[in-house]
Amino acid sequence: MTGPQPRACVTQIPAYVAGKPPAPRPDMTTYKLSSNENPFGPLPGVLEAAARAAEQMNRYPDMGSTALYAALSDKLGVATDELALATGSVALIYQLVQAFCEPGDEVVYAWRSFEAYPIGVTAAGARSVQVPVTADGRHDLDAMAAAVTERTRIVLVCTPNNPTGPAVSQRELDDFLAKVPSHVLVVVDEAYVEFVRMSDPVDGVATVRAHDNVVATRTFSKAYGLAGFRVGYAVGPAPLTGALRAVSLPFGVSGVAQAAALASLAAEAQLLERVDSLVAERDRVVRGLAEAGVVVPEAQGNFIWLATGDRTAELAAAADDLGIVVRPFAGDGARVSIGEVEANDRTIELGRTFSFGS
Template identity: 75%
Template sequence: MTGPQPRRNVAAIPAYVAGKPPTVRPGMTSYKLSSNENPYPPLPGVVEAAHRAVEVMNRYPDMGSAALYDALSARLRVPVGDLAVATGSVALIYQLLNAFCEPGDEVVHAWRSFEAYPIAIAAAAATSVPVPVTADGRHDLDAMVAAIGPRTRCVMVCTPNNPTGPSVTQTELDALIARVPEEVLVVVDEAYVEFVRMDDRVDGVATYRAHPNVVLFRTFSKAYGLAGFRVGYAVAHEAVATALRAVSLPFGVSGVAQAAAIASLEAEPALLERVDALVAERARVTAGLREAGWDVPEPQGNFVWFELGERTAEFAAAADELGIVVRPFAGEGARVSVGEDEANDRLLRLAASFPR
């Protein structure tokens, strides 16, 4: 073949599969439960801040995101130099691997876990080392440690794990970090941290403070409801955070996104009341599923996981007929977001009627 050719690793990059929008059905309200979105609309103060930023869209945003860094620094009580913001926490995954992985270096991660991990690893010309989750959807941390080799540069810990739902405990995380070589980065991916309700929950900020090789990834997309604006941030010791900022896309976080994120931090008490409501609804859904005979993993995010194997597509089609769209993973299972009350009621009806 003649003409320019991309690097060989580009052909190996798997496609990211986004959650489908709901099917429009006459006379029926359809619901999207496929992307782990926050079902609540933005708070008025957040919308007003975004509108003010829109009025100056003819100007470039602050490339240094100074006001956002200051707000995050005050909220988390960490130095500004230990922060890096990007277009969603998924962008930080790409930045980290590009900054720290040479071609052929290895990245250990649970599987199934966040779909972007193998994509970003392949894009960095690194090698994915997937470690199967346990039967109840948890990270097999012993197996992950055993998978670390001389070329390992990073271990990804997704907690709560997307799409299966369970979180690691602080005790488990501490034991993992103690066994990881100090030159290997440990990423604690906390996209759903605000939804966690469990004993011995991870204190990510304290963990980063205690370990120079620990990096936290967080996002405004889920609990804060800014999925459409794409704002994520990392917390890491300055050398790592500096590397993340060095490989970031200039002007990557728009002025509107920065303004909305700052306003969301200011409105955090009201936003976290909504998170509490979603957690309560998650508990109702989980109890209903278990009453119907489903053995779902412990959900600590804003979603539940159905282990379905070859019946995954059938389950997704049945959900679609009821006006709810879920996220199927072919041959494995389906992830279903906790959404509006009516959408959750339909999920429970489906679970009660779907043959297992």
Template identity: 65%
Template sequence: MNAPRPRAALAAVPAYVAGRPPTPVEGLESYKLSSNENPFPPVPEVLEAVQAAAQTMNRYPDMGSTALYAALADHLGVRTEELAVATGSVALLYHLVQAFCDPGDEVVYAWRSFEAYPIATAVCGATAVQVPLTADGRHDLDAMAAQVGERTKVVLLCTPNNPTGPALRHGEVEAFLARVPSDVVVVLDEAYGEFVRGEDRLDALALLRQHGNVAVMRTFAKAYGLAGLRVGYLVGSDVVAGAVRACALPFGVSGVAQAAAAEALRHQAAMEGRVAALVAERDRVHAGLLEQGWSSPEPQGNFVWLPLGADTARFAGAAEAQGLVVRPYGEDGVRITIGEVPANDRFLRVAAEFEPKA
């Protein structure tokens, strides 16, 4: 019997694997350390804005996200024409690949990196060019530049890299851009940018002003703690931002999300204070892992990475037995979100007691 046939390209689309909720363990409070969520709730003013916006949920949201665009333009010092908003930075990624890639065009990115990259590439029928990370979990920018060819339309740089943690430095990205043709879109994915510390920090907006092919993607999910509302933004040239907006779903960003994000931008000090607390916890946890003898790349997001190889699943199981759900990645390793202090302490105890076999 004949039946509808999806596009052949969908057969190559990998499934997105979300972080699971914790399994209850008798006698223990369970914690979810698998989705890089911010453990702090939104600030009270954001909650008030959400409640007010919810009163009009019988109406469609502002399709133009007017107030949010204005707030972002003021916050970033850019024009609204250089902005695109969507339901999280994941949606922006999909829209951008759709806007710039025909079937057979190439998207270059490091691997392992954000798992939505191969999905967005495959959905559009484009070809993924995955470039292995270095031994310390960093982008190999020389190898990536060497893979940029005539069919390359998009390069994705995840910084800090999810799930391994290291961040790109400004100087190395600047040198990389000098090697990439100006008609190739280079995406600086800064979903965790607010958590980066150290010298030569990436100034993505400065590079955007110098290179018309640069696009910067950010989200309100992590530092601002609005993961459940799904809102992110892209900054790019009029051409890039306009192409992304053209592919966006009408009325995609809800009125509640627009109101929450615009209000969150008014409370930078509160956000920065919470981020600073998470950074301090991240550094404490990482130092604890190193003291225990673990090899773990330099973390610059709100998570740490253990390259466990064949022990990956067994470690995730050991954590789950203690009421912690972490995020395993095949036989590459485990990503652990920085959560509440008791959760982080328990994770360190699990790591101290674990005996690797690989």
């Protein structure tokens, strides 16, 4: 081929596999439990705010996201220059690697973890250093600290870990940070922070205040139910968030997304009630599976992990038969989102009917 050629790293980028939607069936309602989406519709006032913003679609959005930066500043108690917005927290991960890594630099993260990490790292020409999670799906922070070399520029800590479920405690994170050189950027990915119910949970904002080399990323996609609008934010020291804003796509966060995020922040009381109900459903699913003899890793997000190894495709097919679509990771296991009550009932039924021990 004699035409233009992409950079060599582009040909090595692994494909992102999105959770597939369920196929309609005449005999039953089917449910999508493959993308960790919030099953609830828009919070009160959010749809109206988005519709009003859509009336201005012929105009560019506020590139500075002024109102949303101000609202997040008030909510989190940080300065606006300690914030960076992007089209979901995944975009922030990509931008962090772009801003801080030269080709060949290393990015350390647990594996299996968020599927987009190796994509963002490879796209930037950097090198992934994947540290296996423990048998119960947790970050092996000692091994991750040991994996840091002179070429390491970024360490990603996904808490709760997607797709396995467990979260890192604040003490564990503090002990880990004490081992990481100050020139290495540690990114605390808190996409599911609102769902965490554990003793000593990580406080990303407080951690950022205590360290010059930490950035926390969060999203409006999960708890806030704005997955379709793509808006996330990072909190960090001003020099780090300034670098993020420098490489961001101009006008990336749409006016509709900004309006919906602002309205969602204003409706946070209702949001927290919904999150509590999803946590209660998550705990019910975990109990139901345990009663069926299926033990899952500690679930701190809005999903559970079924470690089915080589039988993962079989599990996904069994779930399809029950009218639920899960997210299989070939050879490892399947992530099952917490959804509507009926969908969750079918997840428990899957635990009762699938032969996990075979």
